[in-house]
Amino acid sequence: MKTLNDRYHYGLELFLLSIDEGITGYRDDSLETVKRNQRQYDIPLKILSYDELYGWTMDAIVAQVGKKNNCTFCGVFRRQALDRGAAILNVDHIVTGHNADDIAETVLMNIMRGDIARLGRCTSICTQGEDTIKRSKPFKYAYEKEIVMYAYFKKLDYFSTECIYSPDAYRGHARAFLKDLEAARPSAIIDIIHSGEAFEVKEDIKATQKAQQVCKRCGYMSSNELCKACTLLEGLERGMANAAITDRARKKLDADGPVPDNLRTIPFFYMPPGLRSSSYIPVEAPP
Amino acid sequence: MSCGNPTDAEAVMQRRPKHDKTKICVRCKVARGNLVIRHAVYCKDCFFPLVTHRFRRALEPSVNSKPDGPRRTALKPSGNLLLGYSGGLGSAVLLDLVHRCYIAFDRSTMQTDGGRDHPRHERVWKKVTVCYVEVCDAFPGMKDRSAEIAEIVARYEDFEFISLRIQDAFNRTWWEKVGGIPISSYLGVSLAKEDLVLTSHSSPSTPLESLHTYLSSLPTPTAVSSSIQTLTRLLLLHTALQTASSHLLLGTSLTSLAISLISGISQGAGFNVREEIQEEWAPDGTEENSARPRGKRRVRIVRPLRDVGAKECAAWLWWRGLSVVGLDRRHASGASLGIGELTKDFITGLEKDYPSTVSTIVRTCGKLAPKGDVAGLCVLCERPAQAGVQLWKARTAIREPVFQDTPDRGEPDAPLNSPPSLAPHLCYACHATLTSRRGTSRVEQPSVPLPVWTSVSPILEMEYARGKGTALPPPGMARMAEQEMKAVVQEFLLDDE
Incomplete structure (x- = not known):
């Protein structure tokens, strides 16, 4: 983004936003890389931690819930944290590094857990809700392998370690399955994304979904x-x-x-002024 | 620990209890349960009505021409019935259930109300035919089971039996016997490039040789498995037309359906999720010269065991004393696993710890509809093909441009002088089957024979006639020299250091 912004004079004001889940031995190390990136690219950095937002670190959550369902907590908290961090920075667009492997995994996961609402929108490159900030996944069609090769050959400073709490059984199974599919036929990842783009939720089902x-x-x-x-x-x-x-x-x-009465709660979320859109807009992939 | 088992008990998912509350049957609430089905306990006496009820509930709303809700009126199909029988678990249960419910009129499968002359005691289908497709010739060393299958089918009275071989998909005699349009010239395809140039296959070899050439030219084990499924499906469908059947029933259980849905999605067949669950098929529009009776050219494929899991099917067979003939193909072939087999392992493994997942997959996929325009039927699998597939591929990957798309497929106009191409007339999944590789190169056949129904496809005949000229890219899309290409992407190239 930095290179393209400079080269083509996009005129974007870029910020780095990193979420600190509070995982000792994983996120604390990766945040060091993020801080180096801030200096290398000369872009302002905001680190928002689960601890300051929710009063809980993932280490503390895992200590209470165990390693079984901890990915549920982390996923839900991170999604909100990104929006809240973006609101603090007063930005109007969040760009994440999700790659084709991530999208394909999400398509399979959403089918297996019956999450129709997310299945309908998980393959869109850009999404924007009425009360959320626009999000984009520009690496949607780039394989994880390609991204790793790019970073390796460009000698980028990056951090690559699996989360120590990631062996959440369900998602772990789906990830391993996807890797097997890719080994059997490398196009499987892009084929799954194509499948995800080729179907939609039936109209009568949409009508029954909660507003x-x-x-x-x-x-x-x-x-x-x-x-x-x-x-x-x-x-x-x-x-x-x-x-x-x-x-x-x-x-x-x-x-x-x-x-x-004394229950700790999450600070109230206010959309930055001027960012409210009229309705949910999934921006489609190429036809 | 040398075995690598985690010592931390928390790191491993705890096994869920096999049943929720009680060991007493949830249906009669009296007898001690014999079987746990997705956390609910059933006794043997209640198990049979449960499966029969699910079978009827899935089938009967689809029997009359106009599908409707739970049936209250008489069942009057517009034709005969064809049963696809593979000798496997689901199809063995299907055969048994159809015979008990609609041929033998077993009283235990019926509701108790109504007299002897109640319409439900009338025969629904005049003729019921069982069709078996022997696939042993596709896999070296696989045993021919057609005799065993014939013996099993013969145990049921009033079933007619048709045995086919997988190479019949390349057999002109079979094609003409089932009433297909006579073949004037055979078409082949070159699998060397993604546009899949059509060729004339002037000297047809034997059907078996054609099958072997076709399968050995496919780029992956996944492609071999999915091609055999497609060929089998089309053989059954054309046989259904031949027998004037309005319905083709398949013994796909809930588990098998979940496997085929995930496998299909993993191979790019998301547009055909609806057809994978229930399909209304008619041969490609223009069959004016066909010998088949007019007005009976539609076949409805129904999977009446789609609410019955593999475990229930196994219990049904065990308690009814029935046997299974089918054998896992991979043991016979010794080939590496394709996407279908990997999905089967994944889903059956997942089903042990998460029994509801299989049902969730099927229910979720049942809520999906195809997105975008239909651009006719795929000439290979004869399912609806999505418009704009080749453009999508061109936009999402670095690949050779495909020039041969036609306006019918939602693509740019095809130039008159480009070679005839199969690619624009295929659905995404069939195109991936023929082109998606795994790195290792295969011996390229100059011309691979295509199944017989593609040789009579009017759209392919037109495409072939159109493209007999010299292959040239369209105006404004002239091929670039390597140096020209390098100059264009120069600023994006990585340093050689």
């Missing part, structure tokens, strides 16, 4: 009264971490009584 609303506690977009992050955080704070993961645990949490 987007705003979380009554933190102001972030949500399909329920409480957003997923607030539900997860409430479960953590009240010592019932599975509350947002299973229906049974959620009922148990509700039966446990009303929300305590």
